[in-house]
Amino acid sequence: MTVAAPLPAAGLRARLSYPSGQEGRDQRFDFLRGYAMLSVIAAHLEMFSWFNFLFWERLGFVSAAELFVVASGLVLGVVNRRVSDREGLEQVTVRALRRAFVLYRAQLIVILLVMAIAAIGIADMTALTSFTDRWAGVTYTLTPDPGLPWMTQLGQAVLMQRSPHQIQILSLYVLLLAVSPLLLWLLRMRMLGIYFALTWALWFSELLAPPDRILLGMQFEFAFPLLGWQVLFTHALAVGFFRAEIGAWLAQRGRGNLAVAVSIILALGFLVLAQASPNPSFPSWARLPLIDPDTFYSLYGRYFLKDELPLPRLLNVAVFFVSLYALLTWFWVPLSRALGWLLIPIGEASLYVFLMHLLFIGLIDQLPGYFDGVPSFDAVWPGMIWVNTALYLATVLGLWLMVRTRFLFAIVPR
Template sequence: MTVAPISPHLHGYALAYPGGDGGRDLRFDFLRGFAMLSVIAAHLEMFSWFNFLFWERLGFVSAAELFVVASGLVLGAVNRRVFDKNGFEQVTMRAWRRAFILYRAQVVVILLVTAIAALGVLDFTALTTFTDRWAGTTYLLTPEPADPWMTQLGQAVLLQRSPHQIQILSLYIVLLAICPLLLWLLRVRLLGIYFALTWALWFSEWLAPPDRLLLGMQFEYAFPPLAWQVLFTHALAVGYFRAENAAWLASAPRRGLVISLSVALWFGFLLLAQASPNPSFPNWARLPLLAPDAFLSLYDRHFLKDQLALPRLLNVTVFFVAFYALLTWFWRPIARALGWLLIPLGESSLYVFLMHLVFVLLIDQLPGYFDHVPSFDAVWPGEIWVDTVLYLATVLGLWLMVRSRFLFGIVPR
């Protein structure tokens, strides 16, 4: 991943990101590290002070969307250079090789979790099941222990069952599998076909019957591929035409308009998110902008994560633009304060993503954890501090594992 030179208007600005001709773009690593903090807050099903930041409090955006957008941008930019130097065959092999690495990692995790859980030594329900705390319904996510071993193996190999914490890997595998075709369409400038295809697939998801599984994989309940590909394909195109986009934004008025509009829209979404009647948060943490019923009706129509309606897509877009602009303009103080933590987590995001399951499992062994709806009222005033310490211990533990390169020769990065 190369660093794009910063715009000429930032040269000499002491706080800005120091662009160059080579090396990694640390802004993407920083953003992925930030997204990992959100992933950990979501998968540690307890209420800490960090929930006020990461449970859709910065707008209607999740870590999954940030990862998909960042991946598309990076793949588009990197593979354009690969296309120029080595051609379509190398582009295809790179994408499919990465898809196989993700596939192998997910299958191994499924089989390990299933086998170790069957021993009964530890309580693996945090990984083998998903419980809808509000409905009180529990779903088995890993292969059924009573099934024949061939059935269990088949479900793992076909990615039909998987711990919900890593199901998004299945989406990445699908997206990487079709990535060469998408890059070829961009290469030959068939942009009309490219965007017509991606939006046709998006609309087809809206017209499909509820809970229809296109591939027969569990990840489709949370990340329907026909809907979620629209994030990836647009990010891929933006990354592929990064130089052209930078040239278009070289105009100061145009650049200022894009950034100002994005920041203003993101701030509007942020304010709207504070009106959520989510009972996990106390009344003092809400803004009375909408009546609870009105907010829920609006949210269910336009902001559900699995559907990715246009307003949510817009929220993701402006959040990413605003975040990236913030990092570009104020990189040095931000990196000095948080870069030591977030950049290593982002550089090894796949490793962190896989290894955070260990911490989820260990915390689940504590009596009473993950057994109730996580809410501020349930943990105030004492337990919220314990939960916050557990969250920080998980983040710092993963950071130490990355810094010490623990099992780097086994666990992919």
């Protein structure tokens, strides 16, 4: 992933590509995380806008959550390789556990704040306290039930059993970070056989488990089963940890060029297949009639479900990430000039943006009629789609402005 296919002319490559040999923070990861955050906002603002054509699995069978997990694993591997070489594994453990506690504390505070505001009744918090399956017409309560004893409610929050669905992935991060010292020790000791045998055994155990099995009694497991989703994190962690070695190997005999070329071809194939989705939220002119709807749903249910992460979807995630990273490497200068001003600051402060986007969801939910129906193009065309798009842009730019002005940076973690 660190070696990109060359452009035809060396001079042009130097003018357009990411600076080679640059030390410190890799801004390509921040760019990718900023893109993923835009996708998160589009998913959590449950209204249809023009941006849904870009983010609702239209570029392949990949979600923002998967991009975040991969990017987090890569960055953690890269950073902790340097820390372990310089300061030892003890400091790696301290840093990982400290970060896990920061995420845990942030999630707990958010849950308690949402519960308090809902209990006081000063604002409608339905968008955060529950999740409605618009197609089935079923609503699920996500935060602790206010009818339960307060100690039970507090216990559910403390144990990460109940939380707004928009931030449930934080529970996954907390647990992955908590076990990352052991994973980094295995990588440091070059015990790769044990490392990969363990991660794939856990993945297979989740794949073969009964549907909707809850291993730890936490709601996040419905969307992000721990034993399945760890495979993204552990592999990204290993790639980040051995980034230099992998880059050196790919540099030999054109392996890097071949890997990137294959990744781009496969990513384009997944992109085309995604356009065949019969998702009724999109108009007919936005869907390619490549295969009949029943066949598509059968393929999707077997090979591309987000919660199960079967092998074809894992492959799509891998080639999508490699392709984007390669494109950013080749065309960094024009891409960073066009979108870097927006995506890089958001990516650098991704945890802050992730937490603060709940504020905008809550505010928009105060508008009558929002988040109440099935989000679809037909329901909002021709007028409301422009209003929804404006609200989406206002949310993104509002969050960007809050980052640029460092609003509440002393309180909200980044």
